[in-house]
Amino acid sequence: MNKYFIFLTIIALISCSKDDELTIPGTVNPDPLANVQVQDFMWKAMNFWYFWQSEVSDLADDRFPNTTEGSKAYTDFLNSENSPAEFFDNKLVFIQDRFSFYNADYRVLTNSLAGISRSNGMEFGLVRIADSEELFGYVRYILPNSDAAGKDIKRGDLFTGVDGETLTLSNYIGLLFGENNDYTLNMADFVNGEIVPNNEEISLTKQEAFAENPVFISKSFEINGEKIGYLMYNQFTNEYDDDLYDAITTLNSSGITNLIIDLRYNPGGSVNTTRLLASMIYDTNTANLFLKKRYNDKIQEQLSQSQLEVYFADKVGSRTINSLGLNKLYVLTSASSASASELLINSLEPYIDVVQIGDVTRGKNEFSTTLVDDRENSYLYTPTRVDKINPEVQWALQPLLGRNENADGFSDYTSGLVPDVQLKEDLDNLGVLGDQNEPLLARAIEEITGVSGKRDFTVKSPIDVMTSSKMFSPIGDKMIDDTHYNLELE
Template identity: 75%
Template sequence: MKKILVMLFITAIYSCSKDEDLSLTKTVDPDGSADVEVQDFMWKAMNFWYFWQENVDDLADDRWENTETGRAAYTAFLDSDDSPADFFTNKLQYIEDRFSFFNADYRELTNSLAGISKSNGLEFGLVRFQDSDELFGFVRYIVPNSNASDADIQRGDLFTGVDGQTLSLSNYESLLFGTNETYTLNMAEFSNGSVVPNEIEVTLTKEEALAENPILISKSFEIGGENIGYIMYNQFTNEYDDDLFAAIEALKTAGITNLVMDLRYNPGGSVNTTRLLASMIYGTNTSDVFLRKKYNNKLQEQFSDSQLEVYFTDKVNGKTINSLGFSKLYVLTSSSSASASELLINSLEPYLDVIQIGDVTRGKNEFSTTLVDDRENSYLYTPGRVNKINPKNLWAIQPLIGRNENAEGFSDFTSGLQPDILLKEDYGNLGILGDQNEPLLAKAIEAITGQTGKRDFTVKYPINIISSSKENSLMSDKMIDDTVYDLEF
């Protein structure tokens, strides 16, 4: 029995049986006049891996004949846009694909997937003023040990401008997510139902290689005869699997009887980390199906049903999982909960009662993988093979390559997962994360204990974000296929 990444297994099949099916092999540009090496990599990688390959006419296997005339036409096609970015978007991406993307440097992309980025540590949402193109921001949380953690700014604070310019639909990306390493926020306050600018300014600087531990809060408290565990988990990052394991173990030792997973700001991440967390919560029966994979037709036919299934596991990096074994899980969500966050909910639904509290999730049910110009490895990014990547082409693409179904075959949530208890965040009453009176956590406590009390959960100023700091990161809405299988061949 050989333990291997599923993608490497596909590579083995591909190299043995699919090489002759490529519509074009080595010769691309007969006269050498076009600089299309990046576009050639993109086309060939997408032709094989892309989930919607058969829906994009220009990705068809027989789109060009493998003749001199065909190769010349193919080269002209590759050279038909001003840049590789435009080529990817205009020629290769399916119209219904909201989430595939690219990066001119694979190193920046892979660092982001590991939870490392250039950031000032301010996590925020952006809201549109009614009947206006102007925006205001609200602080969701501050990353510990970041530049923002040393500034006079905290959750719930509001801002309406950057460097003296009022935020709007047309400028927020350049002001907040541009190349400027330092910016000054023009702060505001909430007064009589309105967001009103004040004279306060907060200057923040983006730092290289800021690593965010996704476990922002892990605690337990006893209320109404229940011992309730709470974890605020902000990204499925496999570099912190041991920390996640330790957090669950500590809560189990504390004797919790219920668990609240706060995924409201979690944009997704590692499929394998999601499987580990699900196993810690539900159980370690390695015969229980966690998910089934569905690829494009060209890949799907290469596998047996059992090879497309991913099972719950009993270990995290060699350590034995002692599952909580709960019959219910309480999950807090928002419109920023996406991808792997939704996978956790959907894959646990067949096995336990998942009580979702908050807002409708993002609706991201496809998974992706990182592809680079390593043609001997079928374009798969493999850390041990970085010296094999074409040094003239550092571009990476992150296309959607499949869809994950739960054990009951359900995966149709492109419109988002609907909460059992709808409760939007209120920018006039955000509360303190991890505090028992914070509205979403308080609602979960009420659902667990059955004690309604006299608390008013009326949302006067519901948050409907148009963007956020997470959504403008490379990790936004990502479900990264890094699941490890035991395969025999």
């Protein structure tokens, strides 16, 4: 029996015994003359790993007599769509799956997971205008050292068109998220509740390999005797774990006794980074359960309890975590808060009082990992094995592998996590991020101090976001399971 040691990027930092063997399906290609190598990789990877494998009839283990070279029925099936993309979407994805996706180049996907993408540095939300087909965009924040940072554009600015063309449901993707490196925004004002074009223009250029540090704002202040920390964290990106560690350490050194984490624009990311942040906030007792994983039956039955459980951490790399030791956390959310953001809230709930302020979250409770055509490694992407990826198949899949439950066994939040204090962002009063008078931050401060004052939090023009710029990065609102352990495969 041949055995391959792999670095499985899907569970906890746990060692696995030699008795723990995971059986994988056959990996022989079908008829090479059919030119369906990509589809073959897709089917076999999804047949094994996909959370809803048993719900998709075309992924059934007995769907074909065999899936090896020369199987006409299997090869014809792989050829049944015009492209690998259509094959994935039409044949392999469960109807209730909102989040599994693919990329024709695994490097684009993995760079995005590291916070690297093509960007002009303007992060924005898109809103549909009443019942029309038209949209407008509003600037959420500008990234430092980006092209937009050098332009006359800021949080709260509005735009209704690109290159002179009005944004609509049918054209906004091509205009804002297409292959064009340059575009000109047609700006607008908000006047008496109406979006009014103002004839101003802002030209922006997307930069290749732009890296975003997700630690956007970190500061502390003292109000009415309360020492309060504020952290605006915009993506769970594991390449910036040290920056996150430094931010929390600095807040801890300043003597804060309350923490507000702003996740309103955070679409998710790394499960392991979420675990580390939770440990920095609450406790570093590695006997405390952070989450439990549930896979498809094929995977679940082969894994032991220790392989399905993830615990709090006491280190970030080699650096010891000095936890804040909080028993209450204040979290700012919006409809754009998803996956790992929701995981942080749900996984801390059994241990501390999490006060959620803002809007209902997106409702993304499944995790995924990156699959490539490295068959000896059970299709799992491992950075040290890129030379083992089939040179004829450079595609990557990011399918949903399972759901994360907290220590109480709860994971049912597909409709989103409902805030304790509901407060949408107001187009009339977005405020300055990190400023004590910014509405969501001010509301959290009021919860902490217990001093209501005379502040009116009535929202005159609530923002109901249809989508956002973050959603069109390759990672989108995905929860990436990148915690590790060594597993021996048959």
